[in-house]
Amino acid sequence: MASTTTARAPVLTGGCQCGAVRYALYAEPTEPSICHCRMCQKAVGNYFAALAGVRRAKFAWTRGAPGAFRSSQVIERDFCRDCGTPLTYRPLDRDRVSISIGSLDEPHRVHPARQYGLEGRLPDFAGLASLPGETTDAWAGERLARLATRQHPDHDTADWKPPAA
Amino acid sequence: MTTQTRNPHLTGGCQCGAARYAIYAAPSRIGLCHCRMCQKATAAPFGVFVEVPNADFAWTRGAPSRWQSSSRAFREFCGTCGTPLAFHPIDRDVIEMLAGSLDHPDGAVPTYEVGRESKLAWLTTMATMPGKTTLENMGADRMGTIVSYQHPDEDDDQPRHSAGKSS
Numbered sequence: 001m002a003s004t005t006t007a008r009a010p011v012l013t014g015g016c017q018c019g020a021v022r023y024a025l026y027a028e029p030t031e032p033s034i035c036h037c038r039m040c041q042k043a044v045g046n047y048f049a050a051l052a053g054v055r056r057a058k059f060a061w062t063r064g065a066p067g068a069f070r071s072s073q074v075i076e077r078d079f080c081r082d083c084g085t086p087l088t089y090r091p092l093d094r095d096r097v098s099i100s101i102g103s104l105d106e107p108h109r110v111h112p113a114r115q116y117g118l119e120g121r122l123p124d125f126a127g128l129a130s131l132p133g134e135t136t137d138a139w140a141g142e143r144l145a146r147l148a149t150r151q152h153p154d155h156d157t158a159d160w161k162p163p164a165a
Numbered sequence: 166m167t168t169q170t171r172n173p174h175l176t177g178g179c180q181c182g183a184a185r186y187a188i189y190a191a192p193s194r195i196g197l198c199h200c201r202m203c204q205k206a207t208a209a210p211f212g213v214f215v216e217v218p219n220a221d222f223a224w225t226r227g228a229p230s231r232w233q234s235s236s237r238a239f240r241e242f243c244g245t246c247g248t249p250l251a252f253h254p255i256d257r258d259v260i261e262m263l264a265g266s267l268d269h270p271d272g273a274v275p276t277y278e279v280g281r282e283s284k285l286a287w288l289t290t291m292a293t294m295p296g297k298t299t300l301e302n303m304g305a306d307r308m309g310t311i312v313s314y315q316h317p318d319e320d321d322d323q324p325r326h327s328a329g330k331s332s
Binding site: 016018034037038041043044045047050069071072077079082083084085087102111112113114116117118119120124125126128129132133134137139146147148150152165 | 180213230232233235240263270271275282285286287288294298301312
């Protein structure tokens, strides 16, 4: 008999770079935001964390199990132990799991609307969106054609092993 | 030993402090990458990379875990807390550190970006979104109860917080 979990259709899916850990959201994530606080910065190795959350019942790991680091007594952060991708920000005292927007298969579907942790916001933050730049094609040129990616595709897979290195 | 007598230009590490590093020269370049591989590796809209020659870089505590994301590079991260730490090319003698893992990321100012084919649309308005400080958001009472297990933003010689590990 099919369980509720397998019968319901995910609204969004995501996972880590190597594909060892995959997850599904069964509701639209709410409160999409970025957090500049020093704890989020250091946890994700970036200028800010981009997060959106659902109630615990609307979240499931669908492949593998993440590692977790308790960054304070009220928060755990899940990540892939094989490739390191940060996956969640998980309050222990709230019915909520926030996923890292970049780990979604379709990150363009969730638009942050608020900022938190302004005390940690980088001085040059406002200029980040207008740096001079180019596409990966233009930048890497012929090297890109020779690149063999091992990244999991941006959708669920029945069976998956990264190509041999 | 050369490593111990050199004065670090920049230091950094992971959230839990199990992996720490030092950079001994001014970075050769600092830039954003929006490509889908950097997005998924770092779970972010883009990664910010601080490039230095391998000779000007050293792990000063612990050793990172690594995963080969393509024929071209490894991604290095803390196996204990998961912080993404580096993009490490195989075919170039450099290491590219994730800027947010620096102890003082405001000292590393990016000057270019690549991977524009997957740049997210909302980035153009992110600087003007309404916002709050952590204190405004949490309130002083709740904030006063938080016990951080994060490593301080400087080198130290203390044993790390095993209490912070949940498994």
